[in-house]
Amino acid sequence: MLAALTVSVFVVGTSEYLIAGLLPQVADDLGVSVATAGQAVTAYALGVVIGGPAVTILTVRLPRKGLAIGLLLLFAAGNAICALAPSYEMLLAGRVVASLSHAAFLTLAMLLTTQSVAPERTGTAIATVASGFAVATLLGVPVGVLIGDGAGWRAPFAVLTGLALAATLLLALVLPRQEARETRVRDEVRTVTRRPVLLVIATTSLVMAAVATVFTYLAPTLTRISGFGTTAVSVLLLVYGAGSLLGGLIAGRLADRSLGATVRGTIAALSGVLALVPLAAGWKASAVVVVLAFGLLASTTTPTMQSLLLKHAGSAPTLAVAVNVCAFNIGIATGSMAGGVMVAAGGLRWLGLAAAVLGLGALALTSMTEGLFGHRSDLNFGTRSLIIEAGRHE
Incomplete structure (x- = not known):
């Protein structure tokens, strides 16, 4: 399945x-x-x-x-x-x-x-x-x-x-035949308006804005700042994509072991790599390293933030997950727009610094999410109630 x-x-x-x-x-x-x-x-x-x-x-x-x-x-x-x-x-x-x-x-x-x-x-x-x-x-x-x-x-x-x-x-x-859980619309809406859920959604959007700020203009950064040719840029984008695929899978496994630590660690590492982009872009060798690191960390948001959202959404997670999916798109649009404004003003090389600020903002939001730093951050606590509840209505 x-x-x-x-x-x-x-x-x-x-x-x-x-x-x-x-x-x-x-x-x-x-x-x-x-x-x-x-x-x-x-x-x-x-x-x-x-x-x-x-x-x-x-x-x-x-x-x-x-x-x-x-x-x-x-x-x-x-x-x-x-x-x-x-x-x-x-x-x-x-x-x-x-x-x-x-x-x-x-x-x-x-x-x-x-x-x-x-x-x-x-x-x-x-x-x-x-x-x-x-x-x-x-x-x-x-x-x-x-x-x-x-x-x-x-x-x-x-x-x-x-x-x-x-x-x-x-x-x-x-797919097996499966009835919908007997959840009410007002329960779904109430879940979305919970403080921890809203904070997770906002964090998702900020992290994706940080990623999009740099990724949207990664090709011109590599050609104009690093001095790569178009063929080399295509290869580097494939490297980024391969790293992104691997990074997401690794983050999923780490989230199963310690969700809170994985969320904090991946966002902090992503912010650090983004802050290094302006410096690393000046040399081809360092640019290759930072593109690979960026790719490995860029896709960690999906498994970690969705898992964190499920932990806090309880037995009525459907609308919350849908809104979080939308938060990905809002973040991408916001980051692309912010990056475009900086590029138009001649700030192509410094996109990473702006993105790092967004990443640090996302990291600050995680500290405000209820239960993230306590023992309840363990994924089993949150998802067990969700799955048990689902089983009651199948």
Whole structure:
């Protein structure tokens, strides 16, 4: 089951940034500017942030297997609309339709994952499923762009539609039938408004903003500051992606052993590496080292923060997980925007310092999260009640 969920997360994850590499083709074909075509990325992000929690709360009482299949079919339909879109407006519509399933499906995948393993393996299981997203960044998007270059920008969306349908069939075969827990909407809302949950969500957003501030402009940093050629930059980005995949899996295992220490340690280490970027970027050898370290730490947020959120969400975690998924996207958008402002002002080399400040802010928030520094930070405490509660309603 975990393998099927990982594959499905890979398919959904590929969609978010796929169009970013196809913007010139989309603009030429649909008769719009590249800047206008780029709003298809924004439309998807807005659909995730706004529509994700709404879809999640509306479907919280539906059987889990049927919901997973339905969300993937909605995702497939959105990408089919993109592949066939006769106009820019229809392309936007397809992107929004696909985005509505994004947060809700990732939320469901995380919850199904935690309910299928023993409490002491929750962090590892979340990291395994989340690795589908890392692989999407590492391979899915570049391969999609290659397909688009050879067969036109519509082809990757057609392929993604086919993959979504195949993933739907796979889930239909392997997911066990499971009724939704008898949770009430007001319980879900009350969970989201708890102080520890809000702090975890805010921490997630700050950490992702720190990562995005540097990563969004990593390529120009490596070419303009470090002096690498475009081919070398492509290789370094693959190194970053491979490190990101490995780092997430390692963080998941560490979270199972000591969640609080892993959260604090990874955020502190990430902040330190980001602070070194301006110095390390001046030499090629040190730039390679810092890119690898950055990759190893950048993806540790997913398993650690999702595990921490589940610890505090108790028996009504669905909406909280969905909002936390949205927090990832909000953080990415915020970091990219902040980085853009600095780059426009000539501060490309100093992005790491700004990102480190954001990271330290996230570290400060973790100290305010109830129970993080006490014995209750052990993951088993939080997830055991969640899984026991889930079992009562299956």
